[in-house]
Amino acid sequence: MAQILMKGNEAIAEAAIRAGCRFFFGYPITPQTEVPEYMSARMPEIGGCYLQAESEVAAINMVYGAAGSGVRVMTSSSSPGVSLKQEGISYIAASELPCVVINVMRGGPGLGSIQASQGDYFQATKGGGHGDYHLIVLAPSSVQEAIDLMGTAFDLADKYRNPAMILADGIIGQMMEPVELPEMKEYKVDPEKKPWAATGWKPGDKKQRAVINSLYITTEELTELNERLQARYAEIEKNEARWETYNMDGAEFVIAAYGTVSRICKAAIDELKQEGINVGLVRPITLWPFPKQAVRDAVMADGVKACLTVELNAGQMVEDVRLAVNGAKPVEFFGHAGSLMPTAEEVKEQIKRMREE
Amino acid sequence: MLEQNLFAGFGGQGMLLIGQFLAQAGMMEGKYVSWLPSYGPEMRGGTANCSVCVSDSPIASPVITKASCVIAMNRPSLDKFESFVRPGDTLIVNSSLVDVKAKRDDINVYYVPANEIAEKIGNMKVANVIILGAFLELTKCVSVDTVLEAIALKLGKKKANLVDINKQALVAGAEAVTAK
Amino acid sequence: MAVVFEKTKMLTDAVFHYCPGCTHGVIHRLVAEVIEEMGLQEKAVGVAPVGCAVFAYNYFNCDMFEAAHGRAPAVATGIKRSRPDACVFTYQGDGDLASIGAAEIVHAAHRGEKITTIFVNNAIYGMTGGQMAPTTLVGQKTTTSPYGRDEAWCGKPIRVSEMLATIEGAAYIERVALNTNANIIKAKKAIRKAFECQMSGKGFAMVEVLSTCPTNWGLSPVEAMKWLEENMIPYYPLGVFKDKTKEGE
Numbered sequence: 140m141a142q143i144l145m146k147g148n149e150a151i152a153e154a155a156i157r158a159g160c161r162f163f164f165g166y167p168i169t170p171q172t173e174v175p176e177y178m179s180a181r182m183p184e185i186g187g188c189y190l191q192a193e194s195e196v197a198a199i200n201m202v203y204g205a206a207g208s209g210v211r212v213m214t215s216s217s218s219p220g221v222s223l224k225q226e227g228i229s230y231i232a233a234s235e236l237p238c239v240v241i242n243v244m245r246g247g248p249g250l251g252s253i254q255a256s257q258g259d260y261f262q263a264t265k266g267g268g269h270g271d272y273h274l275i276v277l278a279p280s281s282v283q284e285a286i287d288l289m290g291t292a293f294d295l296a297d298k299y300r301n302p303a304m305i306l307a308d309g310i311i312g313q314m315m316e317p318v319e320l321p322e323m324k325e326y327k328v329d330p331e332k333k334p335w336a337a338t339g340w341k342p343g344d345k346k347q348r349a350v351i352n353s354l355y356i357t358t359e360e361l362t363e364l365n366e367r368l369q370a371r372y373a374e375i376e377k378n379e380a381r382w383e384t385y386n387m388d389g390a391e392f393v394i395a396a397y398g399t400v401s402r403i404c405k406a407a408i409d410e411l412k413q414e415g416i417n418v419g420l421v422r423p424i425t426l427w428p429f430p431k432q433a434v435r436d437a438v439m440a441d442g443v444k445a446c447l448t449v450e451l452n453a454g455q456m457v458e459d460v461r462l463a464v465n466g467a468k469p470v471e472f473f474g475h476a477g478s479l480m481p482t483a484e485e486v487k488e489q490i491k492r493m494r495e496e
Numbered sequence: 497m498l499e500q501n502l503f504a505g506f507g508g509q510g511m512l513l514i515g516q517f518l519a520q521a522g523m524m525e526g527k528y529v530s531w532l533p534s535y536g537p538e539m540r541g542g543t544a545n546c547s548v549c550v551s552d553s554p555i556a557s558p559v560i561t562k563a564s565c566v567i568a569m570n571r572p573s574l575d576k577f578e579s580f581v582r583p584g585d586t587l588i589v590n591s592s593l594v595d596v597k598a599k600r601d602d603i604n605v606y607y608v609p610a611n612e613i614a615e616k617i618g619n620m621k622v623a624n625v626i627i628l629g630a631f632l633e634l635t636k637c638v639s640v641d642t643v644l645e646a647i648a649l650k651l652g653k654k655k656a657n658l659v660d661i662n663k664q665a666l667v668a669g670a671e672a673v674t675a676k
Numbered sequence: 677m678a679v680v681f682e683k684t685k686m687l688t689d690a691v692f693h694y695c696p697g698c699t700h701g702v703i704h705r706l707v708a709e710v711i712e713e714m715g716l717q718e719k720a721v722g723v724a725p726v727g728c729a730v731f732a733y734n735y736f737n738c739d740m741f742e743a744a745h746g747r748a749p750a751v752a753t754g755i756k757r758s759r760p761d762a763c764v765f766t767y768q769g770d771g772d773l774a775s776i777g778a779a780e781i782v783h784a785a786h787r788g789e790k791i792t793t794i795f796v797n798n799a800i801y802g803m804t805g806g807q808m809a810p811t812t813l814v815g816q817k818t819t820t821s822p823y824g825r826d827e828a829w830c831g832k833p834i835r836v837s838e839m840l841a842t843i844e845g846a847a848y849i850e851r852v853a854l855n856t857n858a859n860i861i862k863a864k865k866a867i868r869k870a871f872e873c874q875m876s877g878k879g880f881a882m883v884e885v886l887s888t889c890p891t892n893w894g895l896s897p898v899e900a901m902k903w904l905e906e907n908m909i910p911y912y913p914l915g916v917f918k919d920k921t922k923e924g925e
Contacts, residue, residue, distance in 0.1 A: 144520050144531070162758055170535055192750065193783035198781070200747040204723075205752020207741055212758070230744050241902045253535070272823035314558055315516065315531035317523040337755065339762070341717040342685040352742040399559070406556035424855050482561045 141316040148173035148281045149224075150318055151241060152181065154289035155213055159326025160239070161187035161196050162212040164201035166194060166220060169253040170309040171243035172213040178408055191455035195220040199227030199240070205235040207351035215241035218259050219250060225450075228302060229268030233353035233364065235335070239289070239295035240274070240304045241243050243256035246421065246478035254478035255309030255400060260455035263306045264427040271365055274373050275303040275379065276426040278397045282316040284377055288424070289475030290321060300335075306426060310453065310480075344347075381424035382433045386412065388400040390419030392490055393437045395460045396449040397423050400474075400481060407486035418490055419443070426456070431463040438464050445469040447489055499551045499637050500560045501654060504545035504577050505569025505590070510624030513650075515546035517628060520646035521638040522550040530558035538661060543572050550637055567627055569610070582625055586615045586634055588673075606630060614665070622665035629669020640666055684708045686717060688907040690734045697856045697890040697897025700728060700796065704735055706864045707765070707794055711869055719756050719763040723818075726861040727769035728802040736767075746777025749784035752791045755847060763875060765792040770811040771801045774834050778810075781882075782839070785796070785821040788845030788879035792870045795882055796919035798889040799908060806892030811832045813907055818892070833911065837884045847879030853909060855901050865915075872920050885913055 145153070152174045154161075163182060165175040166179055173192065182189035191196035198214045202479045207210040221242045234440075244259050246252035275295050279285035279400075285307060292303040297414060330338045337349035355361035386394075386408050396404045401422040408418045423430050423435035439447045445468055448457040453476040461470045473489045474481055501518065503511040512533050517533040533546040539573075565586040568574035570593050576654035581587050610623040610628045624670045625647070632640050647662050650669040686708035694700045711720045711839035717738065724749040726745035733740035733758050741835040748766035756764045773795050785793065800818055803806040808821040811833045825833075837851045848870055852863035863885060870881035886908050888900040895903055 142523055144516070144523055144529070164754065190753070190787075192755060193779055193786075196747070197753075197780055197783065199749040200744065200750035201757070203743075203747075203753035204741065204751040204756075205758040206759040207751075207756070208755055208762075210758045212754070222709055227747070309535070310532060310559065313533055313535050315519060315560075317918075319528060337721055338759075339718050340739050348737065349739040350742070352733055353738070354730060354742050402555075402798050403557040403559060409556055442720065450897075480559055480560075483557060484561065 142319055144315050145282060145318045146173060146313065146315045147242065147285055149177045150282050150407065151215070151289060151305065151307070151312075152177035153320060155239065155247055156181060156185065157321050157323050158185065158211065158290040158293045159324045159484065160211040160293065161185070161326070162205045162210050163187070164192050164205070164214050166198050166216065166247040167278050168217045168220045170245055170255075170312050171215050171217045171241065171270055173312070174241060174243075180209050180360055190284070197225040197228065198474040201243070202229050202238050203227055203234070203236065206231060207337050207349070208236070209330070209333040209338055211326045213239040213241065215243065216254070217245045217383050218247050221259065221262070225262075225268035228274065229262070229272060230353050231273065232272035233270065235300040236302070236351065237300055238302050239292045240302060242304060242306050244308045246308065246310045251311065252334055252478045255399060255451060255480065256478050257400065257451040258310060258476065259306065260450070260452060263304055263317065264423040264429065272368060273301075273375075273427050275290050275301060275375060275428075276297070277303065277305050278306045278400050278423065278424060279311055279424050280401050282311065282314060284316045285311055286318055286320060295379060299371055301371065301375070307377040308396070308399050309310050327486070329346050333470070342484035359405050376428040379425060380428045380430040380433065382430040383422045383424060384408065384433070384437055385420035385422065386417065387419035387437060388439065389417045391417055392493060393419045393421055393440070393446045394421070394449055394486070395421050395434060395446055395456070397426060400449055400451050401484055403481060404486055407483040407490070410483060410489055411490060415495070416490065423456070429459045429463070431459075434460055434463040438468050438470070443468065447470060447471050447473055447495055449481055450474040451480060452477070498555070499550040499563065499564050499635065501548045501550070501565045501567075501637070502545060502577055502580055503548065503567045504543060504573035507544040509544070509569045510546055510621070511544055511567070512546045512570060514624045514628040515548045515617045517643055517646045517650065518548050518550065518638065521642040521651065524618060524642050527551060527557050527638070528553065532554050532558045542578070543570070545573065555620035565631060566572050567631060568594060568626065568629070569624070571596070575600065577606075588627060588630055588634070590623070592623070606634065606673050608669065610669070613668050613672060616670060617661065617664050618662050622661055624661050625665035626672070628671035630673045632666065633670035633673050640670070683915040684712045686712045686737050687735055691730055692735065695730065695891040697900060698728070698886065699719065699885070699887040702854055703794065703796060704732070704810055704859065706860070706867050707767070707921050708736060709869045710864065711763070712867070714871055714875070716751035716871065716875070719761060720766050723752045723755070723764070723766040725766070725768040726852070727772045727802075729767050729769060729796065730803065731798040732764070732767050744774070747780055747781040748772065749777065749789065749791070749793065749796065753784055753787070753789050754791060756791055763871065765794060765871070766832045767794045768796070769802065770795070770797045770799065770809045773900070774810040774836050782843065783841045785840050785846045785880040790846065790874050790877055790879060792874045793880075794867065796887045797884055797912065798887040799833070799838070800889050800892050802889050803917040804891055815909060833896070835912060837882070837917045840850050840882060841866040845880050846882070846918050847920040848873040850888065850916045851884040851912060852915050853914055855905050860916075869921065876921070878921050884913075
């Protein structure tokens with residue numbers, strides 16, 4: 140199929156539709172508004188449902204209702220809006236429902252800015268709402284990857300009955316790049332595959348009626364739920380870590396970065412290489428499960444002196460990198476909070492400073 | 497080849513649009529491209545700019561801090577982005593709206609009275625395409641024919657009648673920088 | 677032996693957890709009977725609230741969702757939009773619907789969402805132990821209005837039916853009470869009408885049921901019923917506030 144030039148937000152929306160998503164509930168917020176705009180035009184064309192909710196709170200609860208019916212459903216927002224959704228996300232995770240949530244991150248805290256940011260890493264990867272739960276968190280670094288990860292997100296959500304999040308940033312959302320779209324996929328709810336879904340039941344039916352619920356009033360029942368969730372998370376950690384490495388051969392240093400920032404680091408790595416300095420990159424694609432082993436392997440490789448984690452925040456993923464490396468080699472941080480994008484020049488300076496130390 | 501271009505002007509001057517024309521044309525020529533706009537409230541009458549990378553190899557960073565070519569359609573854009581141009585590279589200034597000269601002497605500066613040329617052609621809206629014509633003539637980033645194809649694609653069937661005036665604009669823009 | 681009475685199959689055999697004298701049980705039965713009588717067993721999907729009826733998913737014998745506090749109308753919207761043929765109802769109390777969920781109920785009505793809402797108004801937060809609700813009457817003592825609801829400080833109670841009746845998308849709005857047998861029969865008719873309204877695609881329908889809370893009011897069931905008649909009905913008049921079901925017939 141021929142390439143077309145597409146904006147990240149629109150590509151995300153189209154890719155969701157092609158992954159079988161026919162239900163979208165959302166609310167406008169910069170810099171993700173092209174997702175609901177695109178959905179509002181596209182869904183009626185294919186007999187899907189676009190509905191503008193009265194708030195992000197309502198939108199995520201509409202997702203809960205539709206997810207409980209077994210359909211492929213999603214919502215999208217940006218940082219302040221995703222904070223509002225946290226209550227619903229916790230309920231969805233606890234009710235073991237699949238859905239996809241898009242966060243096109245902008246600067247925070249508070250109302251923050253509308254420029255790109257990675258300030259929601261903690262919120263996305265450590266649960267976000269109340270209680271012990273995880274989302275499957277996928278972080279694209281290009282428009283094409285955002286498209287590819289949409290299908291992955293829906294598949295993983297269904298496979299593990301767990302919400303998945305695409306953690307993008309304002310640049311991924313707003314940027315246009317050439318892309319190839321996957322084939323259109325129809326998704327039919329199969330009560331055999333989703334026996335838990337509320338697809339219709341009457342007294343006397345053989346199967347149990349559906350009760351979509353996250354209330355377990357006895358400690359025994361709640362412990363049972365949590366143990367089931369934790370076992371599932373362990374399974375996800377075992378099977379689903381995804382990452383990319385770049386220029387690792389003979390690297391003196393390893394940069395750990397994800398999303399848009401990883402591309403700035405690639406630019407810095409390319410320029411450093413011309414100056415005779417070899418630096419590798421390890422780029423987590425799944426932020427949860429965090430690719431611990433891959434990051435550790437990259438940093439522990441022979442010849443690597445230290446790791447530099449670069450983020451568009453005050454230092455969040457660096458904590459997971461440090462846990463993975465567990466003190467075996469130095470792990471430094473460079474980044475800016477407040478949406479000021481680190482530049483390739485700055486990254487190069489950091490590496491050069493580390494070489495001299 | 498990695499061309500990192502920055503097109504800047506007032507919101508409404510069509511800088512984001514000519515950036516898209518360039519990105520589309522680059523893609524049609526089989527190159528790697530990225531188009532990254534400034535966004536938000538500044539779209540409404542403030543300054544608007546976009547970074548367009550065109551390259552023979554995959555584009556590492558779509559975010560530009562050094563440019564091979566900057567187009568400044570208005571004074572604030574010149575003030576903000578003159579420093580982005582790499583030494584020896586190109587700055588194109590819309591002299592219809594910018595009444596000062598560039599400060600640097602280590603870059604090639606071209607002054608194109610885009611609005612006046614547009615007025616002569618008879619359509620004020622094509623000032624952006626005139627400056628794109630000048631850009632293409634100077635950088636040879638992609639071919640004029642491919643850009644015309646990209647413009648025709650964007651205009652679609654309903655506005656196909658506007659392809660001609662855009663072609664005139666590209667030619668006039670190129671002439672403005674070859675005449676000197 | 678001839679069977680002279682059989683409990684509706686739309687209620688499970690689970691034993692209600694409600695306090696003695698509470699009217700939730702009656703309302704559950706009315707809703708369940710209407711669903712069965714209308715032959716909607718297989719299509720019925722209920723959404724339980726947070727509040728005294730939080731365990732409603734254990735009692736209604738159909739597919740059920742438990743919603744976050746106040747969010748039942750949004751959850752119901754997601755269900756109905758993904759299963760347009762389903763018969764979707766929310767069952768909500770006054771704290772859930774009129775306080776924390778005010779936005780969700782207003783906008784479900786505003787969209788003309790084809791769902792049925794059973795709104796149980798007993799002028800108090802029951803499950804958390806008797807706190808002031810938006811529907812608590814002026815002067816009424818609760819654990820968070822120990823000197824009686826002060827109008828100057830907290831405003832007057834919200835009349836939800838009157839408010840929702842002003843919204844274009846609301847097709848059927850009625851307030852009923854369970855204080856007499858005649859009124860219980862009226863309540864069942866109203867509930868049936870609200871379900872018919874949904875199934876004929878007319879729009880949003882709500883039945884507000886004035887209900888008692890003997891435990892948190894500190895009254896016996898009989899006294900509570902009397903208190904409802906003397907205090908609630910004068911402020912919350914019974915009747916139909918909106919009926920678009922006859923339009924287009």
